[in-house]
Amino acid sequence: MARVSRTIIGFFGRVNAGKSTAMNLLTRQPTSLVDAAPGTTADVRDALMEIHALGPCKVLDTAGLDEGAGLGAKKRQKTLAALEECDLVALVVDPRQAFASGQADVEAFVAREALRLGKHLAVLLNLRAGDAPPPDVRDFCLAALPPDAGVPVLEIDLADDARTAALAEFLAAASPAAKRAGPLLPFLRDRGAVLLHVPMDEETPSGRLLRPQEMAMEFLLRRSVPIALYRTDLRRARHDDPAERDAERRRFVAFLGALAAAESVQLVLTDSQAIDVMDAWVPADVPLTTFSVMMIHATSGGDLALFARGAAALDALAAGDRVLIAEACNHDRIAEDIGTVQLPHQLRERVPGVVVEHAFGREFPDPEELRDYAVVIHCGGCMIHEQRLRARVLRLAAAGVPVTNYGLALAWHEGPDALRRVLAPWRA
Structure with a gap:
C-alpha cells in the first residue's frame, strides 16, 4: 500500500505548561494523562489525525524540558529526539509560570533549537481559566523568542473545549505546506514491463509481501505499467554444483525472454540480497536496481x-x-x-x-x-x-x-x- 505522508506537530515546553492539555484539546479525547503532579508525561505520546486545512498529521505530546536529573534527563533526551522529527514545533507557555520562575530559559532553548533545525515554530500562551496575563508578563515570555523571527502566537485557554477549532486552525496556518511525495520510480516510461524479483526466504512474512514490494506494485498498477513477479531459488542459484546453478539461471532467463517477447522490459527491480545473482543474469541492456535503493530514494526525499x-x-x-x-x-x-x-x-x-x-x-x-x-x-x-x-x-x-x-x-x-x-x- 502507498505510504501516507503526515505533517508532524509536537507540543514542547516546561513541566505543567499545558502540553498534554493541548494534545487532548486538539484530538478531542483523553490522549494524554493530565495531572497537576509535575512530570506526568513520562514518554513521547503520539496521535494520528486529520486537520482539514493541513491533511494527515501526527501529533506529539512530550515531557517537560525542565524536569530534574535522573529520569528527567532521560525524558529530556526523548523530547529532543522528537523535536528533531517535527515539522511544526508548538511551544506551550504558561505565562505566569514562566514569569514566576524569573527566567525564560526553557522557552528560549526550544525556540533556538527549532530554528537551528529549520523547523516552523509557533507559540501557545496558555491562559488558564481565560486569565490574560499583564503586558509585562506577556512581554517577558515573548522576549525569549529570536527577534524578527516572525513567530506566530496564539493566546488560548487550552482547557476550554470550545477552542478546538481555533487551535487546529492556528496550527494549520503555522505549519509548512504539506509536501507532495515524488514518484516512487521517477524514471519509468509509459511503455515496457517491470519485473519484480522477489526471492522469498525464511524471514518473508506469512500471507503478505514486504512493504516495498507492495508499494512498488501499487505504484506500477496505478500507472498501468505491466508487472511480472518472479521468485528465484537463491540456494540453487548459488549452489556448489554448476548444473544446479545453470538450471536455475536458465529458468530465469527463459522467463525474462518470454516477458521481453510479449512486452519490452524496461526495468528489473530486485530484492537487494539477490543483487549478485541478478547482476550476472539480467542482460546488460536491461536496467536493474533494488527495492532498498528505491525506498531510500523515496524516504530521503530524492x-x-x-x-x-x-x-x-x-x-x-x-x-x-x-x-x-x-x-x-x-x-x-x-x-x-x-x-x-x-x-x-x-x-x-x-x-x-x-x-x-x-x-x-x-x-x-x-x-x-x-x-x-x-x-x-x-x-x-x-x-x-x-x-x-x-x-x-x-x-x-x-x-x-x-x-x-x-x-x-x-x-x-x-x-x-x-x-x-x-x-x-x-x-x-
Missing part, C-alpha cells in the same frame, strides 16, 4: 546522491574501523538476515578486522556517539517516516559521518560495476 557518496566511503574502510548498521523496523532476526548476517559477513570479507555494530528500531545514537563510526549503513527506511530519516541524516551530518544504505552496500560488495548499475536508472 537525496540518493548522499547515500551514493556513503557507498564510496566504504572503499576507505580499514581494520579496526567501526561500522554501524541501522535498521528502523522491529522483527526477530532469523536465518540469513540481511542486517545481522549478510552485511556483517560481506563487510568482514572485504575488510578483515572491521568492527560491526547495530542500532534497531527507534533508537539511534546522538552526534557525539556517531563520531566513533567510520560509516553508517541504513536500511531502506520503509517503516519510518521521512522526518525521522531526515533527523538521522542531520545527526550524521553534524557528526561528519558518511551514510549509505543496505541496497547500495550489497551492490558495493559485488564490485564497482554492480554499484554503478543499480544507481544508473536514477541518474538517467
Whole structure:
C-alpha cells in the first residue's frame, strides 16, 4: 500500500505548561494523562489525525524540558529526539509560570533549537481559566523568542473545549505546506514491463509481501505499467554444483525472454540480497536496481546522491574501523538476515578486522556517539517516516559521518560495476 505522508506537530515546553492539555484539546479525547503532579508525561505520546486545512498529521505530546536529573534527563533526551522529527514545533507557555520562575530559559532553548533545525515554530500562551496575563508578563515570555523571527502566537485557554477549532486552525496556518511525495520510480516510461524479483526466504512474512514490494506494485498498477513477479531459488542459484546453478539461471532467463517477447522490459527491480545473482543474469541492456535503493530514494526525499557518496566511503574502510548498521523496523532476526548476517559477513570479507555494530528500531545514537563510526549503513527506511530519516541524516551530518544504505552496500560488495548499475536508472 502507498505510504501516507503526515505533517508532524509536537507540543514542547516546561513541566505543567499545558502540553498534554493541548494534545487532548486538539484530538478531542483523553490522549494524554493530565495531572497537576509535575512530570506526568513520562514518554513521547503520539496521535494520528486529520486537520482539514493541513491533511494527515501526527501529533506529539512530550515531557517537560525542565524536569530534574535522573529520569528527567532521560525524558529530556526523548523530547529532543522528537523535536528533531517535527515539522511544526508548538511551544506551550504558561505565562505566569514562566514569569514566576524569573527566567525564560526553557522557552528560549526550544525556540533556538527549532530554528537551528529549520523547523516552523509557533507559540501557545496558555491562559488558564481565560486569565490574560499583564503586558509585562506577556512581554517577558515573548522576549525569549529570536527577534524578527516572525513567530506566530496564539493566546488560548487550552482547557476550554470550545477552542478546538481555533487551535487546529492556528496550527494549520503555522505549519509548512504539506509536501507532495515524488514518484516512487521517477524514471519509468509509459511503455515496457517491470519485473519484480522477489526471492522469498525464511524471514518473508506469512500471507503478505514486504512493504516495498507492495508499494512498488501499487505504484506500477496505478500507472498501468505491466508487472511480472518472479521468485528465484537463491540456494540453487548459488549452489556448489554448476548444473544446479545453470538450471536455475536458465529458468530465469527463459522467463525474462518470454516477458521481453510479449512486452519490452524496461526495468528489473530486485530484492537487494539477490543483487549478485541478478547482476550476472539480467542482460546488460536491461536496467536493474533494488527495492532498498528505491525506498531510500523515496524516504530521503530524492537525496540518493548522499547515500551514493556513503557507498564510496566504504572503499576507505580499514581494520579496526567501526561500522554501524541501522535498521528502523522491529522483527526477530532469523536465518540469513540481511542486517545481522549478510552485511556483517560481506563487510568482514572485504575488510578483515572491521568492527560491526547495530542500532534497531527507534533508537539511534546522538552526534557525539556517531563520531566513533567510520560509516553508517541504513536500511531502506520503509517503516519510518521521512522526518525521522531526515533527523538521522542531520545527526550524521553534524557528526561528519558518511551514510549509505543496505541496497547500495550489497551492490558495493559485488564490485564497482554492480554499484554503478543499480544507481544508473536514477541518474538517467
